[in-house]
Amino acid sequence: MKTNVIFTLLMMMNLLSSYIYAENKENDILYNSLIKEIRCMVCQNQNIAESEAPLAVDLKNKVRDMINEGRDEEYIKNYMSSRYSDFILYDPPLRLQNYILWFGPFIFLGFITYILFRRKINK
């Protein structure tokens, strides 16, 4: 059984060959926040920070590489969504089909305030 564990872990080894680590603290923070905003496409509702699926490890390396190349957050997010669709980002883009999602709560707030406060306040 022990050899089995090591074997399984070794199988994952080659996927990690491109691991290069950023020493810069700001890059570290950006990396850590970005990998939590990218969805692991082959898992059950996990981000790539959580997941150890091969695809997630690959994507983490890709994010690391792009940060080390000096790419900014927006570039990396665009890169991800253009390859894997918007589904990969936990941050839904602000465009027509998502307007209700982004503005709905504020419209709801105005609406419910009006309903509940109407005729209730002493003038």
Add this chain to the structure above:
Amino acid sequence: MIAYIGSFLILIAFMNASLLVLSKPVLSRVTSEYDSLILSTSKLQFPLTFLAFICLIFSFLGDDFSLRYVSANSNSALPYFYKISATWAGHEGSMLLWCLILSFWMFMASVYSKSLDKQFRLKFLNIMGLLNIGFLAFLIFTSNPFEKNISIPIEGKDLNPLLQDFGLIIHPPMLYMGYVGLSVVFSFALTCCLQNDFKPEWAKWIRPWALISWSFLTLGIALGSWWAYYELGWGGWWFWDPVENASFMPWLITTALIHSLITCEQKSMFKNWTILLAIMAFSLSLLGTFLVRSGILISVHSFANDPARGAFILLFLFIVVGGSLLLYLKNASKMNDNTSFDLFSKESFFLINNILLVTATFTILLGTMYPLMLDLFGLEKISVGVPYYNSVFLPIMTPLVLLAGYIPILFLSKRKNNMTKHFFMSLIIILFFSLGSLLFMTQYNLSILLGVFIFMWITFNILYDLVTKYLNTKNIKTLFSNIGMTLAHIGLAVFILGATIVENNKVEKEIILGLGESVKVNDYTFLFSEIIEYDGPNYSAIKAKFIINSDNQFIANLYPEKRLYFSNDMPMTEAGIEPGLTRDLYVTLGNLISDDRWSVRVYHKPLVRLIWLGALMMVLGGILSVIIRKKHKKLSTQV
């Protein structure tokens, strides 16, 4: 044999609940004694379901793999306490647990409702009986835990390794106690609709039930969060996962409910609004169950899925929610209160509290359902997560928590110029202290300042309020009757402080380490000293030893693990955590890179424990409010 008894008991329980519901329409023509039948059947339901549950536990302990549910969720190598907890680890068993808790709450409602008007009480228990029938029907027709295997396997599969854990033994029962406790509040609200009235003394009667359910929900959610933190291995404590959202929505609505019930009780205001909140709270619990059990969402929680179950729950949801809303719309207008109030009044601010909580709930509902809706209409799929909630949910919650610290000082004085004086005085003092406290931090920004300010604002004002109330009355009872409320609000403040600091000041490092190498995180040095292999009862594991020092002072040894369960191909991660009130040190072992070189994640999490400490204070506050209320009532009747 035990399984047959269990099956039989479920059927008897179903018939018992049917008898409860049918006794009035059938017997009222013949005799007027039907009420004692309602009262006894509503109590009998609990022992029946409880025995059925015990039968299932014994089937697990006895490794009865002739049952499909047992063979799918347990095996003979499983330690006995996990065999017991496996009883509610899968879909069928957790539905039986749900029915058990529902019957428990009906028992409690039946025992403690003597003070209610007789007709009201019978209608109320009738509605609870209907809910029991609904869930038992679901259990019997789609999810029977006592169903037999066609051929009996020699060995069972295993309990999902993620669920082999202490946190997961107690998380579901606590959460269900909360979810299902809301059924009492819901049935009560519907009875009020039937009676076309909602009297202040009814609000007083139902509030402890709402508070207890709220406390259990808080505990259940906090346990889930704590489990995710130490078990999932990347140090997060809240994920905005649809399943978490499903439990958070009823929590928010119940929070609104326990506030608006105060106004109902004291001023006889917001009656139909409060009824609507009570209906929504339980409806959202049901919606949560639907989302989790139907297989629409895929996550650790949604076990094996079956479309028949989804269809049944959807239909049930439709009948219960649709029916109660229709009843509400038909009768609520008769409960209308045309009273009005000042903009600067307790009523007004409680209404703002309610509006913000309901809007926050709506936001989460939208965030959870929107991706499903887009998918349904064939539009491009999206994911909604942390960035969305940070930019929409937090701006709605911020004024709410500021308000929580504002209400107490607002009413210290009736005179308006004194009110402004109190306000500016505490504002300046607290701002001064929050700015001062930043001097002690290595790193700060605007959100940290806001978090610290809110912590002090709530704590200071709520304590100030308590002390002033005491000084005004010079009566020790004032302290007791307010201690629960005070503790719960300080718990909220403590939670906010913890969440803000850990999210802004945490340090996370993901690096490759060889044996004998070390990494420094803030003042802590993590030395990777050893790799140990060992065998557990139903898994093999690799364990790393990390020696942690700070300024050459030994702190702790941590042992993060990677486990391979015999029943599962994916390796599981067990984090090594050194907990502390001021900080957690957290190490997880990643993958083997080359000979003796491993990828490792090392976290420093300042004040992360305050998140659960705050939640526990809220739980304790809720429970104290209920207990002391009771005591207080007894005292006043004795005098």
